[in-house]
Amino acid sequence: MxxxxxxxxxxxxxxxxxxxxxxxxxxxxxxxxxxxxxxxxxxxxxxxxxxxxxxxxxxxxxxxxxxxxxxxxxxxxxxxxxxxxxxxxxxxxxxxxxxxxxxxxxxxxxxxxxxxxxxxxxxxxxxxxxxxxxxxxxxxxxxxxxxxxxxxxxxxxxxxxxxxxxxxxxxxxxxxxxxxxxxxxxxxxxxxxxxxxxxxxxxxxxxxxxxxxxxxxxxxxxxxxxxxxxxxxxxxxxxxxxxxxxxxxxxxxxxxxxxxxxDGDITVLSNILENGSASSELFISEEDLPKWEYLKGAKKEMRKTKEGFEYNYSEGSMVFPDAVNQPSRTIITGEGGKSPSRFKHVVSTKKGLRRLSPIELERLNMFPDDHTKLEGISDAKRAFFMGNALxxxxxxxxxxxxxxxxxxxxx
Missing domain, CATH: 3.40.50.150 (Vaccinia Virus protein VP39)
Known part of the structure; x- marks a missing residue:
């Protein structure tokens, strides 16, 4: 045809x-x-x-x-x-x-x-x-x-x-x-x-x-x-x-x-990771680690609205770091950037805990490596693309x- x-x-x-x-x-x-x-x-x-x-x-x-x-x-x-x-x-x-x-x-x-x-x-x-x-x-x-x-x-x-x-x-x-x-x-x-x-x-x-x-x-x-x-x-x-x-x-x-x-083959998170070639900027510093642990962890606490109203807030814990022996969680548009986040992926490597690279995010959506790499396009923007992609x-x-x-x- x-x-x-x-x-x-x-x-x-x-x-x-x-x-x-x-x-x-x-x-x-x-x-x-x-x-x-x-x-x-x-x-x-x-x-x-x-x-x-x-x-x-x-x-x-x-x-x-x-x-x-x-x-x-x-x-x-x-x-x-x-x-x-x-x-x-x-x-x-x-x-x-x-x-x-x-x-x-x-x-x-x-x-x-x-x-x-x-x-x-x-x-x-x-x-x-x-x-x-x-x-x-x-x-x-x-x-x-x-x-x-x-x-x-x-x-x-x-x-x-x-x-x-x-x-x-x-x-x-x-x-x-x-x-x-x-x-x-x-x-x-x-x-x-x-x-x-x-x-x-x-x-x-x-x-x-x-x-x-x-x-x-x-x-x-x-x-x-x-x-x-x-x-x-x-x-x-x-x-x-x-x-x-x-x-x-x-x-x-x-x-x-x-x-x-x-009942066919399964690709898991570990299969798509860059081995040793991920940028040093992706690694979580000891200084930032407590913030990540807090955001990923379970919470039961009092919070206050801008208007001063107090309320009970609770949420369960996230797996931290992410399990690499199964498919990844869904990529979100806010996956990029250094700031600690409850929803960003974090993996454990020999060099320490780190976020996912743009290439790894592309692989999770089965795009070619560096498909989104272009002069003037930040890593955060590349992550945003993958959060929006199929x-x-x-x-x-x-x-x-x-x-x-x-x-x-x-x-």
Whole structure:
């Protein structure tokens, strides 16, 4: 089959691109990266340094006309977690308008306005998307499924923890794949039993095998228009109806609780450590060690707010230093910098306790060594990139499984 052309939104430093182009069946032909909170566009600079500036856009996607985005086979992106509620509707052909600044609606706008719509979607977000907002659990995901369904896409989703499949970091994210009604996969899903697709026949179950917990499943319809759904979905403040795996087609949702099934090789934290070559700046001084021990330790103490209100504060202890015989904890955006922190990783070495290096953080997300190294980019900024990134190996496996499914159904 020919290479599938890809449009990469919210590109960061190119995790989707690395994962998809590893399979050699995908080619990114247009990308967009814009960081609204910073004057210098560091992530975009790294992206251009690694992949070239040609066909790369560094302006807010909200300001990019759909006509400037080339037609593509697949749209991918890890979009920001925001309030996705519907603000208003128009009576003209544009239909729905979400709140300005909420970038999900930029994806929706592109898909709405494209005459030649992408055949496939691969989108990623934090797993709490399935439960947000707290006032209407699951509403945000319901809006996405319904809006994509209205645009002619079937969706399958799964919450995937990379470490459950042998990868070096415990990082849980929801991935959802969309198939346009013009594709063979859409027709195959439409004619399949939903639970059978989730468990065995789907792309995600092929990439990441599962065990299903059949008694924990549900089926329901997303009814009404998006405004009605936004206002009325799960207003009882009950738990979210969305379980960690599922499909949606024509507004009909089937969702099942699943658990991973994997017996292959496992990469642990010790496997990715630099042996002896880590910078001396990463080591924790004896002077700072008590601060680290306090922040990592259990606490039961009185604290006072700025207003003078006293309250009891307690929290459990963190493993300190981090266990190196298992996959790492999730990388956070504040991983860089010397200041003591409860959440930064610390490992024990022959030379003493130290923080993780930029290369080690890249390895935990399965990026090439020094992918984010660039003149003018600090180690703290490199750590920030990895805190925002995805695990490349997850995208690699999904892309490979998608290609195999397309070949099988279109042979």
């Amino acid at each position: 020919q290479q599938l052309t890809v449009c990469e939104l919210f590109a960061g430093v190119g995790g989707f691109r690395l994962g998809l182009e590893n399979t050699e069946k995908f080619r990114v032909i247009w990308s967009n990266q814009w960081e609204p909170s910073t004057k210098k566009q560091h992530a975009s600079l790294v992206y251009e340094a690694r992949f070239g500036a040609r066909n790369h856009s560094n302006v807010s996607i909200e300001d990019v006309p759909t006509s400037e985005i080339p037609d593509h086979d697949m749209l991918v992106g890890g979009f920001p977690c925001q309030d996705y509620s519907v603000a208003t509707t128009l009576k003209n052909s544009k239909g729905l308008i979400g709140k300005k600044g909420v970038l999900w609606w930029s994806i929706h706008r592109i898909l709405s306005e494209k005459i030649n719509k992408p055949k496939y979607l691969l989108l990623e977000n934090v797993d709490r998307l399935l439960k947000s907002p707290s006032s209407q659990r699951g509403r945000d995901f319901a809006l996405m499924l319904k809006s994509l369904s209205d645009l002619g896409y079937a969706i399958e989703w799964r919450v995937i923890n990379a470490a459950d499949y042998g990868m070096p970091q415990r990082r849980r994210r929801v991935f959802f794949l969309g198939y346009h009604k013009s594709t063979a996969i859409y027709q195959a899903l439409k004619s399949s039993n939903a639970n059978n697709w989730i468990e065995k026949k789907g792309v995600l179950s092929s990439a990441f095998p599962i065990n299903t917990i059949a008694q924990n499943s549900s089926h329901f319809n997303l009814e009404g228009d998006l405004v009605t759904l936004s206002d009325s979905f799960n207003t009882t403040k009950g738990i979210s109806p969305f379980l960690n795996s599922g499909v949606c087609i024509n507004g009909e949702v089937s969702t099942v609780k699943t658990s991973p099934s994997y 695990v490349v190996g997850v995208v690699d496996k999904i892309g490979d499984a998608l290609v195999k499914k397309i070949k099988k159904l279109e042979a």
